Amino acid sequence: MSIDKADLYDGLSADDKKRPVAMWFSNVVANFQVALERNMHFHAGKHSTAFCFSVPGAKEKDSGMPVTGMTGKNLEEALAILTQARPEAFPSPARFDYRITNAFAPALARSLGDERTEATRREILDPVNVARVRQELEGMQLVVLCGNRATYLKEDLLKAGLNVIQCSHTSNQGLNSRHNSAALRAPTPNERRKQRIHSWAMSLLVQL
Numbered sequence: 001m002s003i004d005k006a007d008l009y010d011g012l013s014a015d016d017k018k019r020p021v022a023m024w025f026s027n028v029v030a031n032f033q034v035a036l037e038r039n040m041h042f043h044a045g046k047h048s049t050a051f052c053f054s055v056p057g058a059k060e061k062d063s064g065m066p067v068t069g070m071t072g073k074n075l076e077e078a079l080a081i082l083t084q085a086r087p088e089a090f091p092s093p094a095r096f097d098y099r100i101t102n103a104f105a106p107a108l109a110r111s112l113g114d115e116r117t118e119a120t121r122r123e124i125l126d127p128v129n130v131a132r133v134r135q136e137l138e139g140m141q142l143v144v145l146c147g148n149r150a151t152y153l154k155e156d157l158l159k160a161g162l163n164v165i166q167c168s169h170t171s172n173q174g175l176n177s178r179h180n181s182a183a184l185r186a187p188t189p190n191e192r193r194k195q196r197i198h199s200w201a202m203s204l205l206v207q208l
Contacts, residue, residue: 040064041105043096048141049089050099051075052133054149054169055119058109066100067170074170074197075146081201086208089142101136103150104129124152134160144204147174165207167200175200 040060051067059068067075075095082090092098104119123129133153137143143162145151147169157164168178175196182199183192 039066040107041066041102042136043098043100045097045099047091047098048139050101050137050140050143051095052137052143052145052150052153053100053102054147055102055104055117056107057117058107058111061107061109061112065096066102067095071169071171074172074175074193074200077194077197078170078201078204081198082204085201085205089208099137099140101133103133103153105132118149121149121152124149125156130156133157137162142208146170165204167204170197170200179203 040056040063043066053067053071056066057069060066062068066072072095076093079090079095079098080093083093103124108114108117108119110117130153134157137157137160140162143157143164145154145157145164145166150169151166154164154166168174172193175193179196179199183195186192186195
């Protein structure tokens with residue numbers, strides 16, 4: 001394989017051109033590191049509160065990040081409420097400041113050719129999968145399980161010594177299923193969504 005010097009020099013300063021291969025290799029390593037940090041089911045965050053959802057979908061697979069789309073938007077709007085109420089547990093309104101994982105790591109979506117969109121209880125409670133989740137949540141002071149599938153892990157996480165609470169999923173479907181009564185009088189769909197988010201946040205706070 002031959003490499004054209006012009007390709008190596010392209011975009012480099014005069015000083016860099018003295019060591020084009022070294023600069024090229026450095027860029028490759030940097031890009032590889034970024035790829036490693038992009039993970040559709042897990043994000044490390046920087047705070048000691050974690051959120052565990054159910055399973056990545058097509059949007060997460062496309063973005064390479066967990067809780068994208070409305071699930072992430074709703075979570076972030078809830079965090080604005082939680083940060084005001086309990087800043088010691090929720091110090092930031094930004095969702096990616098927190099650790100985020102999923103009860104099942106592989107993406108599932110009908111648009112990806114899957115016949116189902118959720119993992120089974122057996123898949124989630126498989127010892128290998130449980131060990132993965134426990135490792136990813138190690139050291140967290142609070143773990144919020146979001147949705148029915150995530151709550152399958154509650155007993156195992158409690159045995160691991162983690163402080164665990166559970167809420168509904170922050171997808172629109174999850175909020176509608178658990179918090180719709182709180183939004184019946186709101187005049188618009190967006191206002192009803194916001195009322196459901198507020199109810200979700202309150203349901204979390206009463207468990208702390």
